[in-house]
Amino acid sequence: MMRPDHEALIVIDVQNDFCPGGALAVEDGDAIIPRINALMADFATVVLTQDFHPAHHASFAAMHDAAPFSMIYMPYGPQVLWPTHCVQGTTGVAFHAALLTDRAQMIIRKGFRAQIDSYSAFFENDRTTPTGLEGYLKTRGVTQITLVGLATDYCVAYSAMDAARLGFGATVLEGACRAIDLNGSLADAREKMRAAGVRLED
Numbered sequence: 335m336m337r338p339d340h341e342a343l344i345v346i347d348v349q350n351d352f353c354p355g356g357a358l359a360v361e362d363g364d365a366i367i368p369r370i371n372a373l374m375a376d377f378a379t380v381v382l383t384q385d386f387h388p389a390h391h392a393s394f395a396a397m398h399d400a401a402p403f404s405m406i407y408m409p410y411g412p413q414v415l416w417p418t419h420c421v422q423g424t425t426g427v428a429f430h431a432a433l434l435t436d437r438a439q440m441i442i443r444k445g446f447r448a449q450i451d452s453y454s455a456f457f458e459n460d461r462t463t464p465t466g467l468e469g470y471l472k473t474r475g476v477t478q479i480t481l482v483g484l485a486t487d488y489c490v491a492y493s494a495m496d497a498a499r500l501g502f503g504a505t506v507l508e509g510a511c512r513a514i515d516l517n518g519s520l521a522d523a524r525e526k527m528r529a530a531g532v533r534l535e536d
């Protein structure tokens with residue numbers, strides 16, 4: 335059923351590298367796509383986000399001779415070092431072929447600055463550099479957002495918490511998300527989202 339115009343759907347990072355076979359594959363990451371495709375038809379405003387890194391991005395373990403999934407401290411705070419993923423110009427950065435991307439009006443790319451990672455659709459990991467999505471949504475009269483996609487405990491959670499902080503009503507449909515779950519990161523993210531006023535639904 336069609337949602338009212340003040341509601342938007344934000345589809346986070348449904349890209350090949352986060353799906354089975356990808357460089358940072360999330361278990362069953364592609365299983366959520368049919369539901370997301372159906373949801374997109376119900377919202378007048380649909381935004382896709384795309385993790386979009388240069389080849390030598392500072393969040394890549396290979397740049398630090400470190401093991402993937404270890405931690406370092408960047409000038410802006412702690413940072414997980416990831417396997418090289420979502421590099422511009424590769425197949426891994428592309429949206430999964432089953433995602434009906436034509437149902438979106440806007441694609442926000444993030445993580446394109448070599449020295450700073452960006453989990454959230456709203457702010458980079460320094461928590462202050464904006465992506466512009468806040469202005470896009472607010473100027474279109476959006477007050478409520480629904481978030482789906484990959485990964486629940488990183489980009490979805492950061493985006494949802496920022497949305498709540500910016501004054502949007504924020505709901506995460508967990509059944510249309512999948513998690514990386516690194517050292518309890520899913521339980522941690524769920525607790526932080528709840529504390530931030532994010533609604534968690536199935």
Ligand code: VGL
Pocket residue numbers: 346347352385416453484485486487488489490
């Ligand atoms: C993501 C880790 C690194 C995500 C992106 O989409 O959740 N996670 N880059």
Ligand code: ZN
Pocket residue numbers: 385386387393416419420445
């Ligand atoms: Zn990334």
